[in-house]
Amino acid sequence: MRVLWLVAAAGAVFxxxxxxxxxxxxxxxxxxxxxxxxxLTAEQIDRRIAEIEPQVNVAPQEAALxxxxxxxxxxxxxVYYDRAIxxxxxxxxxGATDARVFYYLGVMYDFVKLPVFAAAEYRRFLANRPGDxxxxxxxxxxxxxxERYDDAAALYYEVLDQDRDNRIALGNLGLVNLARGRDAEAxxxxxxxxxxxxxxxxxxxPGVYYGLGCIAVRGGRMDSAREYxxxxxxxxxxxxxxxxxxxAKIAWYEGDIAETVRLCRIVLETEPSHRGARELLKQAExxxx
Numbered sequence: 008m009r010v011l012w013l014v015a016a017a018g019a020v021f022x023x024x025x026x027x028x029x030x031x032x033x034x035x036x037x038x039x040x041x042x043x044x045x046x047l048t049a050e051q052i053d054r055r056i057a058e059i060e061p062q063v064n065v066a067p068q069e070a071a072l073x074x075x076x077x078x079x080x081x082x083x084x085x086v087y088y089d090r091a092i093x094x095x096x097x098x099x100x101x102g103a104t105d106a107r108v109f110y111y112l113g114v115m116y117d118f119v120k121l122p123v124f125a126a127a128e129y130r131r132f133l134a135n136r137p138g139d140x141x142x143x144x145x146x147x148x149x150x151x152x153x154e155r156y157d158d159a160a161a162l163y164y165e166v167l168d169q170d171r172d173n174r175i176a177l178g179n180l181g182l183v184n185l186a187r188g189r190d191a192e193a194x195x196x197x198x199x200x201x202x203x204x205x206x207x208x209x210x211x212x213p214g215v216y217y218g219l220g221c222i223a224v225r226g227g228r229m230d231s232a233r234e235y236x237x238x239x240x241x242x243x244x245x246x247x248x249x250x251x252x253x254x255a256k257i258a259w260y261e262g263d264i265a266e267t268v269r270l271c272r273i274v275l276e277t278e279p280s281h282r283g284a285r286e287l288l289k290q291a292e293x294x295x296x
Contacts, residue, residue: 073098106135178212
């Protein structure tokens with residue numbers, strides 16, 4: 008039982024990955040997906056905003072103008088997301104059914120950590136464009152954050168039915184099954200994600216080595232767990248909090264008070280409000296005197 012305590016509710020929610028899917032401009036005008044380079048330069052975006060904004064002011068009920076302006080603000084980056092959301096949400100309330108509205112609203116709500124709103128927008132997008140793997144993965148990721156693990160798994164399995172070597176879906180599904188306590192399935196998916204990634208000359212998706220580390224902890228294989236967790240941190244420098252916290256729990260379990268304190272402090276440097284790190288640090292400091 009003590010070993011099982013080491014692994015936080017596996018969902019603890021790891022920053023699982025998304026996959027980008029391209030569309031041609033013939034299918035939909037001005038639709039760069041998140042992470043893709045905009046076809047417009049910064050100067051072109053500003054020029055088009057200057058052209059369209061006065062038209063929106065004159066004709067505020069024109070949903071199409073609001074869509075165009077909202078997308079342009081989205082392309083200017085997160086500082087302008089409030090304006091982009093206002094324009095695109097306003098367009099939807101005026102009756103716009105352009106699927107780009109739902110995509111960009113979903114991405115922005117996701118970015119500002121409003122998963123319930125993001126999920127609603129991704130579902131609207133998929134109602135218009137079913138089978139879009141990128142958005143299916145995005146919606147599954149949001150379901151994972153909301154601890155709707157069965158819904159997330161169903162979407163990942165659907166993607167993998169059509170694209171069995173989708174490394175992102177494999178890795179993310181492994182994290183979902185880890186959260187559901189299905190370690191054997193999770194291990195199989197993590198292993199497959201690593202193999203597909205290696206064949207493609209790419210690193211394993213975020214969370215894969217973390218997940219394998221959690222499985223090793225549950226099995227009492229602490230040396231293997233440490234190796235996997237350190238590999239996760241070496242591969243993804245931005246995803247260090249959860250692996251470091253698991254390493255701190257291993258140190259605590261093994262009675263290494265100094266290492267527990269050191270690792271908890273590292274977590275708190277990155278995330279000062281981390282409740283688990285604060286509580287474990289207090290216990291370690293009390294025991295260490």
